[in-house]
Amino acid sequence: MDRSDDVLQLQHIRKTYPGVVALDDVSLSVKQGEIHALVGENGAGKSTLIKTCSGAVVPDSGVIRVNGKEFKSMTPQLAAENGIAIIYQEFNLVGGLSVAENIFLGRAVRKGWVIDKKAMARETEKVFQKLNIHIDPYELVQNLTVGYQQMVEIAKAIQQNAKILIMDEPSAPLTKVEVNSMFKIIDTLKASGVSIIYISHRMDEIFRLSDRVTVLRDGAYIKTLMTKDTNVDELVSLMVGRTLTEKFPERKPCVRDEVVLELDALTGNGDSKISFSLRKGEILGLGGLIGAGRTELAQMIFGVVPKTAGKIIFKGKEIAPKSPREAIDLGIALVPEDRKRQGALLSMSIKENINMPIYEKNAKLFVVDRAKEKSAADQYQKEMRIKAPSINQLVKNLSGGNQQKVILGKWLAANSELIIFDEPTRGIDIGAKYEIYKLMNELVEQGKTILLISSEMEELMGMSDRILVLSEGRLTGELDRGSFNQETIMSYASVVQEEETA
Amino acid sequence: MKKLVHLIKEEAIFIVLLVLFIFFMCTSDRFLSLPNLLNIARQVSMLGIASVGMTYVILIGGIDLSTGSIITFVNIITAYFMVNMGMNMWAAILIYLLVSTGIGFINGFLVANFNMPSLIVTFASQIIFEGLAYIISKGMPIFGFPAAFSEIGQGYLGPIPIPIIIMTVVFLIGGFILNKTYFGRYFYALGGNETASELSGIRVKRVKYLIFSLSGLFAGVAGIVMLARTNSGQPTAGKGYEFDVITAVVLGGVSLSGGSGRLANVVAGVLIMGVLKNGMVLLNISSYVQMVVEGLILLLAVGFDCVQKKGLIKA
Incomplete structure (x- = not known):
């Protein structure tokens, strides 16, 4: 001793x-x-x-x-x-x-x-x-x-x-x-x-x-x-300091010219004057430290918290969703950071989770169309490769990765075009992470657009076409895929705004 | 084996009902007769009707303490309209249902928009509307309804008392809403996790308006039956009634923490209340002892729910 x-x-x-x-x-x-x-x-x-x-x-x-x-x-x-x-x-x-x-x-x-x-x-x-x-x-x-x-x-x-x-x-x-x-x-x-x-x-x-x-x-x-x-x-x-190994599946280049989302000096919920545009088929990474205002930005786009100034332009039209419902109907989806508390309805079945945003659309006079309910659940269980014995399985009995897939299935059922992922692989084991990445690739290849919020540097750099960095509610840097660099992202992320600047 | 345990847990309420049934069958020879059974069903009809709305409210983790007061208040104003102003019976019933639904809606509006606990909101409306009922009636009962109105509470359709028919219809509608429409799915979703529900696109506020309105509406229907049965508008008509309703719903296994429960089990809960009361009367058990038993049952039902929850967390 x-x-x-x-x-x-x-x-x-x-x-x-x-x-x-x-x-x-x-x-x-x-x-x-x-x-x-x-x-x-x-x-x-x-x-x-x-x-x-x-x-x-x-x-x-x-x-x-x-x-x-x-x-x-x-x-x-x-x-x-x-x-x-x-x-x-x-x-x-x-x-x-x-x-x-x-x-x-x-x-x-x-x-x-x-x-x-x-x-x-x-x-x-x-x-x-x-x-x-x-x-x-x-x-x-x-x-x-x-x-x-x-x-x-x-x-x-x-x-x-x-x-x-x-x-x-x-x-x-x-x-x-x-x-x-x-x-x-x-x-x-x-x-x-x-x-x-x-x-x-x-x-x-x-x-x-x-x-x-x-x-x-x-x-x-x-x-x-x-x-x-x-x-x-x-x-x-x-x-x-670690080198990127083959943790990320290959993706065909699929960024189109069409701009899906454009923010113009978007302000509110702790963020100020955020501007960027996001093109169809692109995965745009949002980096930054915890509390940098990334989740807050997602909340504004998804209608959870109203913006106070600036513009959100979605598919060429200015929008101001006042509730998640409105955002969903426009074609925007959010996979929230806290899967268990915000994302999945744990005490309900896979079938009900997947159908939750589309029950009203598929109903006749308020009555649930059970045939459509089942076919949607079957379809997205298959597409998302959700491993469960039945679509009637309660979501709380699934693994983290499969829960996340259920949430994704829900948004595909709702026909979302822009999907915001907030820390999509937090608390998910490595094998399941790869599955989620593969699904994300498939989504953009199909023409969906992704905004990826992640605090995992490796994930951010491995998955994004472009990375924006936020610090204290402001956009502090932008990197193209060719110039991804962990040190640069970290330094952008720790930019401290002078409180004194009036 | 696991399935069997699950089954017993899920269906325990029916077993309890059966046991009570057999117990009273053995101890009282008057218990098992068609008139007595119909009598039990008629006695619980108001309870059953009101329990549907309460089931919805408790499913989303709320509580409605205004049920009894809604019954009292609307009893009084309807009696006032029909007797003192000679209003047409159907118009009075329509107003009755509108007002009770309206009070429920206000409860829901306050709960949804100001994040006030439903316990407090509905407790406040309980006090307010009880007070208003006293003001309008000046504390005196109002009676002398048209005979056709009394039929609702006292009449028969063939051999079956009309209140039982109304209760059955309400249970069927209630079950339909809960199991066949998407609102039912929303109720369970909200009770399970409000944030995730909102983020899944459910307009949470609207669902709350709906639930409390329905609770008011069904309380109203129960109140009409009560008014027609007693044939007089009493300023004490519904006093404390919500507690019977809550007991029946909780007894029926609807979890006070929201998100789980079945209407069929609530029906059983309602029947247990009726069987128990009836059986105790037949056995000449004093009404004070009955109160003690009722309280104990409520404790048992809630205790069972809580113990089960705890077990789930441990697992």
Whole structure:
């Protein structure tokens, strides 16, 4: 056993889910007082890794060593006892309680039967002083800004004697000023010997804060570097650096001249002045980080959220769909990012899912035409190669890939011409991914048009004819197939608009 | 084996009905006679009629607490029109159905457009319309209807009481809507997942208007039968009635969390309520004890639903 000054060691952690290897032999060590950055693309395994420290994920194999004590797996209680605390993006605070009460949540200081608010406030003040935080302990948490709420979260962890603080994209919800105050607190923590694992997409933060940085990719450990010995380019290429293999089926060139969709300075739902055009038979990729405004754009085109300005021109006519129904009737479809909650009607059959948008069209005097219902379901089960014993099978009993095919079948039944795919292969295993890609190719070859939103760089580059990149609700770059380049896409995706520009 | 378990779960309600039936058959010699059976069916007819609309509402994960109040309010205004203003009976019935549907529509409008929980919206309309009924009637019953009107509640078609015929027709229409039209598909879809329904092209708001309107309409039909049977418009006519209806629907296995349930099972639920009440009366069980039993049954029905749900999540 090594007698290093590592306070936390994760060794050879492996975690699999049915069909997916989430973590494959990943190791990470953190020294006392070190700020250790953890980077990787979406889905690289960062969250899964830190969840093994909190006990939310039980690894299949591997060792977690905290201050020399070895664990096969953690529980939330064990983690707390051993001084590990995680600050998630979603805070664990109760808005209607005071700051002090939140810090002592579940461990209220009592005098007999009565909660001793004064004692709690005193203790809270002590922690705040240590961290140089200025918040009234009696203030209700719901009255605090997100930045202050985060400080309360941190103070709560420190009050509970956390020695290892894990922060999952802590700067994401904060303004610039708030980020700066957070940095100061992190500096104070570091000086007092607390170790921090810092997860972030933002390169500038990683170089500002961290001592070392570990890169994960596709659930695998890539490398740990001294931050001062590396640079942005090296990190990015380590994060995305893989060569495209034959993961994507061949597609005949099928982009026609006819423009199907044109956006002219489309604004609303967090996006502003998005303009581009999309031609028949084209797969246009939309890249960007999570929260860049891509799903929001899809929602406007599909009539879920109204636009506030600009134009949507579909097949030469300006449209303003006020509901998904209107968009569907025009020939637009959306395969949403959350398949289980937004896409499929899990408790209904394949047949009913496929027919849902066309029941009204096929009905005579409100009565479902059962013959057409069955023939549509049969047809698209066959075309989409949905593997199920019968069209009466409930969709919840299908695999992720087959659920996605049911959703696709639904849109083909509705005769959609433009299909927006939002993260179409998220949570789908590799074999089924290939199937979905093949179906997408068949669709454009038949003259359908696809807008593909994806956070998987490989998928985006493997499938698109052209890629547009969004950052913070704006279009920041465009690449043609010949000039696809992961680094360029990443750099477009992390363009930060100056808030000061009026 | 798995199929058998599934079958028992699905058809448990019919087994319960059968067991109750046999129990009362053995304990009371008056239970199993044609007049008594017709009597049970007539007694549950209003419950059955109203249960159809409630089934729809609960299917989409809502609840309608205004059923009893709609019955009371429309009872009073119709009685007022017919007796105090001498309005034609059919015109009064038409107005009756329009108003009850209208109240249902308002419920649906508020629920759909303002994202208000149906529990609160329909509870508010329950209070409002009960109050209005008292205001219009000044707290006094209104009676003296044309004889033809009373026939609806008291008459026979051949050997069969008219309320039973109305209930049967309503069940058939209700089953038709649920199983044969696309609205039925929409009800299940909405109850299963509202967001996915909307994104699949269902106009969710309109479906909600329809469902609450139908709930109002069927409450109205039940109310007409009640008015004709009691032959007087009472400002307390429908008080608390919704709870009987909800009990019957939940007993019939319609899940309070929405998305699953069958009308045939609701029919069984309604019959259980009737058989139980009738049997207890025949056994001279006091009405207070009957209340306790009814409450226990509601608990059992909901408990069964919840335990089953939990089991599904674990699986």
